[in-house]
Amino acid sequence: MHASLLLVSALAASVWAAPTYPQVDADAAIPDNIRAISEYFNLLASKVQDSRILSTPPTCDLSQVSLPAAAAGLPPPSAGLTLKHIAIGRGTQNYTCDPRNSTAAPVPTGAVATLFNASCVAATSPALASVLGRAALHFSLPQSASARALSPSNLAVSGRHYFTGDGVPFFDLDVAPQRPLGAIPCGKAGAMAAPATAGRGLGGESAVPWLKLTAKPGATGGLQEVYRVETVGGSAPATCSGMPAGFEVQYVTQYWFYAK
């Protein structure tokens, strides 16, 4: 896709010294998400300005980075833990329905997502990370086996998220062999509705709740807690009316990983 190639180099340049100004390609007009993309370019432009003024490359130091202010509705990270990684997850929330019962609510059955390393962009430019999540929902869903980078950015794959056979949310951050961060089976320890400003999904559905998850036995790499924040889309319709027995709703989110 032309647009993704175009934006890849733009994001790579956004926070480093001597950035190249993004070029707008006429082929890249994408009617559905032109607003998300132009917001993205506006932010990018202001970040390029910032980095020129600062004239030093920003660091990707996560030690001073805190969860978005709106996450105050969740229990805070436990004392003694440090932020190890921030990923943008792009995938689907799965639901089942009783097709014979149009008043029943869809039942969540899990999620599958590819995780992309957003540590640097979220640390240096939370607003850009947030807009990137919204824009990414409009680009094709990465096939877990082949995805290399998160369109429309150059963010590299850093992990996989899925539910185990017994329905336990699981994050595998050992996919980059040179930088294994561990793996964490976990369970819900807190939830709050996504803020009203959260991005809507491809069908206009609301964003899935923000969550705090804590480790179940078997976690490695010292991983202890995971936050799901900055969610975009992913919610099921209120009822099963017109829905099949199983269906998927696309979503994007940020996952924040804390470890001992």
Ligand SMILES: *[C@@H]1O[C@H](CO)[C@@H](O)[C@H](O)[C@H]1NC(C)=O
């Ligand atoms: C349909 O779903 C509603 C809401 O969950 C429930 O109250 C009702 O008993 C269900 N009806 C049937 C026939 O299963």
Ligand SMILES: *[C@@H]1O[C@H](CO)[C@@H](O)[C@H](O)[C@H]1NC(C)=O
């Ligand atoms: C994420 O990217 C940063 C900056 O390039 C790098 O230092 C870090 O090791 C990466 N983490 C993973 C898990 O790939």
Ligand SMILES: *[C@@H]1O[C@H](CO)[C@@H](O)[C@H](O)[C@H]1NC(C)=O
């Ligand atoms: C849930 O999502 C995965 C990945 O997209 C898919 O393979 C699976 O069949 C889905 N399950 C249901 C019940 O739709």
